[in-house]
Amino acid sequence: MVVQESLGADFRTMWDVYAATGSTIIQPGEMLTGLKEIVGASQVLMGDAVAAAPYCKDWTGQFAGTPIAVVRPESTAQVAAIVKLCHNHGTPMVPTGGRTGLCGGGVPTGNGDSVVVSLERMNAVRAVDVGARSITLEAGVVLQTAQEQAREHGLAFPLTFGAQGSAMIGGVLSTNAGGSNVVKYGTTRELCIGIEAVLPDGSIIDGLTGLRKDNTGYDLKDLLIGAEGTLGIITAAVFKLSPMPSVRTTGFLSLASIADAPTVLNALQDRTGGAVEAYEYMPAAAVEVICREFPKTRRPLGVPAETGLFFEVASSRPDDAKGGDDGETRLQGLVFEGLEALMEEGTVLDAMIAQSEQQRIDLWTMREAILEAITANGPAYHMDIALPLASVAEFVTTMDAAVADMGFVPLTVGHLGDGNLHYALSAAEGKNWTDLPLTRAKEQAFALLMRLNGSFSAEHGIGQSKLDVMRNLKQASQLDVMRKIKQALDPDDLMNPGKFIPKEKS
Numbered sequence: 484m485v486v487q488e489s490l491g492a493d494f495r496t497m498w499d500v501y502a503a504t505g506s507t508i509i510q511p512g513e514m515l516t517g518l519k520e521i522v523g524a525s526q527v528l529m530g531d532a533v534a535a536a537p538y539c540k541d542w543t544g545q546f547a548g549t550p551i552a553v554v555r556p557e558s559t560a561q562v563a564a565i566v567k568l569c570h571n572h573g574t575p576m577v578p579t580g581g582r583t584g585l586c587g588g589g590v591p592t593g594n595g596d597s598v599v600v601s602l603e604r605m606n607a608v609r610a611v612d613v614g615a616r617s618i619t620l621e622a623g624v625v626l627q628t629a630q631e632q633a634r635e636h637g638l639a640f641p642l643t644f645g646a647q648g649s650a651m652i653g654g655v656l657s658t659n660a661g662g663s664n665v666v667k668y669g670t671t672r673e674l675c676i677g678i679e680a681v682l683p684d685g686s687i688i689d690g691l692t693g694l695r696k697d698n699t700g701y702d703l704k705d706l707l708i709g710a711e712g713t714l715g716i717i718t719a720a721v722f723k724l725s726p727m728p729s730v731r732t733t734g735f736l737s738l739a740s741i742a743d744a745p746t747v748l749n750a751l752q753d754r755t756g757g758a759v760e761a762y763e764y765m766p767a768a769a770v771e772v773i774c775r776e777f778p779k780t781r782r783p784l785g786v787p788a789e790t791g792l793f794f795e796v797a798s799s800r801p802d803d804a805k806g807g808d809d810g811e812t813r814l815q816g817l818v819f820e821g822l823e824a825l826m827e828e829g830t831v832l833d834a835m836i837a838q839s840e841q842q843r844i845d846l847w848t849m850r851e852a853i854l855e856a857i858t859a860n861g862p863a864y865h866m867d868i869a870l871p872l873a874s875v876a877e878f879v880t881t882m883d884a885a886v887a888d889m890g891f892v893p894l895t896v897g898h899l900g901d902g903n904l905h906y907a908l909s910a911a912e913g914k915n916w917t918d919l920p921l922t923r924a925k926e927q928a929f930a931l932l933m934r935l936n937g938s939f940s941a942e943h944g945i946g947q948s949k950l951d952v953m954r955n956l957k958q959a960s961q962l963d964v965m966r967k968i969k970q971a972l973d974p975d976d977l978m979n980p981g982k983f984i985p986k987e988k989s
């Protein structure tokens with residue numbers, strides 16, 4: 484990556500205006516005038532316009548705050564000029580994308596002293612390089628649009644999760660989002676091969692070369708990915724694309740025990756040459772809450788599966804798509820062979836395989852409905868944890884029993900192929916949520932998690948909601964390094980303050 488000093492005439496003009504301010508503190512009125520000069524008055528929202536627009540609240544509805552203004556740049560040069568202006572003025576900035584983050588990272592805190600920088604207008608697909616199998620996207624491109632763009636070129640942008648219709652590339656990178664296909668393709672970090680960003684002082688780093696190898700110093704890309712907007716504003720990025728699968732087999736399994744989940748996953752991987760794309764834990768309680776809240780949902784199996792597993796295998800190999808006389812594809816045949824063996828040894832009790840694209844879509848729709856179903860079901864406490872695969876069963880069996888004794892119902896789903904569980908606690912029937920011992924349940928869960936070498940935030944990040952857990956459970960030496968990095972890049976703590984890094988214990 485190189486520090487880019489100039490982005491051409493557009494940038495120089497704005498830079499000349501604001502470089503002149505140096506480090507002089509300018510007045511709020513001047514700053515708002517400055518913002519309007521950079522992006523045009525219609526792209527600076529204030530007062531009622533901010534209140535009417537969806538910038539103050541996140542998806543959970545738990546985090547809200549009012550900024551001084553919302554500013555909507557359309558170019559990297561404009562972002563750099565905004566950041567420089569805010570930096571000179573000492574004004575905190577909150578980068579925001581689709582606000583589907585689940586930890587309160589993309590909305591202002593209650594202070595009313597910040598400027599929200601919304602990247603939504605930076606939504607260009609800058610390049611698709613079919614030969615190099617890469618795509619360059621601006622930060623405001625919606626994830627689903629990225630998938631569609633890749634598909635138009637016969638390739639796959641394999642990141643997928645329930646909020647893909649709203650989440651934007653900048654937010655996806657800043658949370659290092661995961662989702663259902665990580666078991667095959669990795670997290671956002673593994674897909675991204677270059678970043679362009681504006682640092683807290685307004686300087687630009689341009690790392691959009693698309694190089695697959697570049698060992699020339701610290702990897703600034705990896706520092707910005709997952710930083711939740713605390714080290715700079717991501718304006719664009721290059722991603723790897725994958726071959727588009729031409730055949731899929733999707734199904735739902737009932738396992739004898741969650742302890743068998745790694746065996747079943749590995750058996751499917753071995754049979755199909757590592758083609759498992761999704762391997763999702765969906766126990767009976769989770770399926771039932773979805774069916775209750777969304778009555779059109781089709782139950783995948785006649786008898787609810789205590790240990791339910793939704794899976795998909797996918798291949799781009801032409802041979803795997805070939806069908807026999809019975810209409811079964813080779814890939815399906817491999818899955819059937821694997822499942823037969825697993826049923827014989829008793830690890831798989833029952834299986835449903837989608838026989839049409841509609842059945843496949845129904846299974847995916849059910850999987851993606853879980854968060855909305857839990858939200859509609861009533862109050863819940865959500866944990867987003869990761870465990871070594873071999874320890875998932877111990878965590879689930881121990882905690883399920885413990886929280887049931889306390890009056891909770893665990894509504895768990897998870898990207899089980901990655902050891903990632905979304906472990907949510909809700910009130911058992913007849914129990915009043917506010918009477919339940921949530922603090923005790925959390926303490927017990929986090930203590931067990933730490934004993935099993937797990938993580939208290941697998942994919943949703945820290946934001947505002949997990950600052951306490953971060954302070955208490957993150958290794959002190961690692962927190963110390965993070966504070967030093969933050970101090971080096973953002974000494975005035977202007978980039979998304981009050982998020983991600985907890986204040987030191989006094």
Ligand SMILES: Cc1cc2nc3c(=O)[nH]c(=O)nc-3n(C[C@H](O)[C@H](O)[C@H](O)COP(=O)(O)OP(=O)(O)OC[C@H]3O[C@@H](n4cnc5c(N)ncnc54)[C@H](O)[C@@H]3O)c2cc1C
Nearest residue numbers: 580581582583584588589644645651653654655661712717
């Ligand atoms: C129904 C549902 C399902 C979900 N499923 C998953 C899942 O399976 N896996 C998963 O990982 N997440 C999941 N999420 C969480 C969420 O969708 C992701 O975290 C997503 O990546 C956030 O993108 P966003 O554009 O909405 O970011 P926002 O919520 O707007 O912002 C998130 C963070 O990124 C920062 N940020 C935003 N844009 C920029 C930028 N350009 N530069 C620097 N910082 C920036 C913000 O300041 C904030 O800290 C789900 C959410 C919902 C509502």
